[in-house]
Amino acid sequence: ASQFASLPPVASDEVFDLIGAYLADAYPERVNLGAGVYRTADGKPWPLASVEQAEKLQQAANDPGRHEYLPIAGDQEFLKLARDLVFASGASGWADQKTDELRIASVQTVSGTGANHVGALFLAHHSKAKHVWISDPTWINHHTIWELAGVERRLYPYYKASDCSFDFDGMIKALDEEAERNDIVLLHACAHNPTGIDPSKEQWKAIAEVCQRKGLFPFFDSAYQGFASGDPAEDAWCIQYFFEQKPSIEMCVAQSFSKNFGLYGQRAGAFHLVTSTPSAEIRDGVVAGLSHIIRGEFSMAPRFGSSIVKTILQSEALTTQWMDDLQVMSGRIKTMRESLYNELIKLNTPGTWTHIVNQIGMFSYTGLTVPQIKYLREKYHIYMLVSGRISISGLTPKNVEYVAIAINDAVQ
Numbered sequence: 001a002s003q004f005a006s007l008p009p010v011a012s013d014e015v016f017d018l019i020g021a022y023l024a025d026a027y028p029e030r031v032n033l034g035a036g037v038y039r040t041a042d043g044k045p046w047p048l049a050s051v052e053q054a055e056k057l058q059q060a061a062n063d064p065g066r067h068e069y070l071p072i073a074g075d076q077e078f079l080k081l082a083r084d085l086v087f088a089s090g091a092s093g094w095a096d097q098k099t100d101e102l103r104i105a106s107v108q109t110v111s112g113t114g115a116n117h118v119g120a121l122f123l124a125h126h127s128k129a130k131h132v133w134i135s136d137p138t139w140i141n142h143h144t145i146w147e148l149a150g151v152e153r154r155l156y157p158y159y160k161a162s163d164c165s166f167d168f169d170g171m172i173k174a175l176d177e178e179a180e181r182n183d184i185v186l187l188h189a190c191a192h193n194p195t196g197i198d199p200s201k202e203q204w205k206a207i208a209e210v211c212q213r214k215g216l217f218p219f220f221d222s223a224y225q226g227f228a229s230g231d232p233a234e235d236a237w238c239i240q241y242f243f244e245q246k247p248s249i250e251m252c253v254a255q256s257f258s259k260n261f262g263l264y265g266q267r268a269g270a271f272h273l274v275t276s277t278p279s280a281e282i283r284d285g286v287v288a289g290l291s292h293i294i295r296g297e298f299s300m301a302p303r304f305g306s307s308i309v310k311t312i313l314q315s316e317a318l319t320t321q322w323m324d325d326l327q328v329m330s331g332r333i334k335t336m337r338e339s340l341y342n343e344l345i346k347l348n349t350p351g352t353w354t355h356i357v358n359q360i361g362m363f364s365y366t367g368l369t370v371p372q373i374k375y376l377r378e379k380y381h382i383y384m385l386v387s388g389r390i391s392i393s394g395l396t397p398k399n400v401e402y403v404a405i406a407i408n409d410a411v412q
């Protein structure tokens with residue numbers, strides 16, 4: 001018999017399963033609220049205008065080196081732009097650029113997932129953390145990534161189901177009373193996936209205070225910078241606050257360009273580790289340690305997506321276009337939140353629905369129950385995760401009334 005005959009069972013990926021089931025459904029009114037990808041008002045994918053212009057520029061340049069290997073740590077020019085976007089976007093820029101740059105070790109990764117993974121492996125090998133604290137709930141892949149890195153996972157409360165709100169007190173209490181010195185705390189920089197609920201600025205300050213006092217290591221997952229509010233600086237506010245106001249905290253950022261540049265399948269990303277000591281030697285040592293992992297896993301990141309991001313961020317005109325593109329995407333999401341809310345209210349749908357408009361980013365935690373979700377799928381062919389998470393970008397002016405009628409029916 002095969003030595004692989006009795007492998008431990010692995011749960012299949014719910015999001016990708018859902019997409020498969022949706023595609024196999026011939027019902028004309030079917031609605032996909034599962035996948036976390038941007039869709040236009042016609043339900044179509046959208047190559048950003050800034051990305052299309054960058055592609056044209058690259059085609060015209062016809063660089064014979066465009067398929068060469070990147071260096072192991074990645075494209076240095078891209079990494080500087082990626083780093084500046086996280087740490088210095090917005091009016092305030094760098095506080096002290098020379099010193100600040102000495103605190104940040106950056107490498108290019110296979111998008112946000114790869115950044116999370118390389119970061120987790122690096123910390124598993126080189127940090128003093130005993131545990132990683134993960135929000136309950138979180139993006140499901142966080143569990144897989146940290147399981148594979150071999151770091152013990154602990155959950156901190158995040159969501160209060162009773163009123164679909166942020167459990168700030170529960171989170172602070174867990175970090176304050178249970179987390180141990182050097183433990184890692186995984187934080188969503190903005191547009192928390194799956195709940196759509198972010199801490200306020202005052203709450204972020206309190207989280208930073210606990211991290212500093214307890215000697216915790218914040219691990220920011222930044223997968224939606226600019227996509228959430230439309231403003232990249234606003235969406236990186238918490239990271240910039242920790243970086244500038246709490247310089248004794250060591251931390252890291254996993255940066256994705258999937259959503260904010262619409263480059264999903266191109267796998268563009270970066271990982272930044274911030275040390276408390278401005279030192280070229282320490283910084284370069286961290287880059288070397290990260291490069292060692294990268295070399296052993298995939299040698300270097302892919303170059304097409306990062307070259308597009310670089311071309312855009314190097315050009316003032318294309319950056320302006322990109323900012324407009326962010327407004328288009330975040331604006332449509334906000335409009336669809338309002339439409340869904342208005343339709344539910346119009347129907348006198350039982351329950352409160354303000355959380356739908358108060359949440360931010362790609363996702364909304366609806367508060368719908370498992371039987372209701374099953375009912376929506378069987379009767380109305382509406383596809384969503386069993387947690388009740390919906391992807392707002394699956395809503396369009398054409399289907400939002402249908403979805404509201406279905407939800408109204410399901411909760412009766």
Ligand code: PMP
Pocket residue numbers: 036110111112113114139188193221222223256257258264269
């Ligand atoms: N983190 C979070 C919280 C996400 O929602 C996502 C995208 N679904 C990612 C990271 C990474 O995505 P990608 O690997 O496509 O950049």
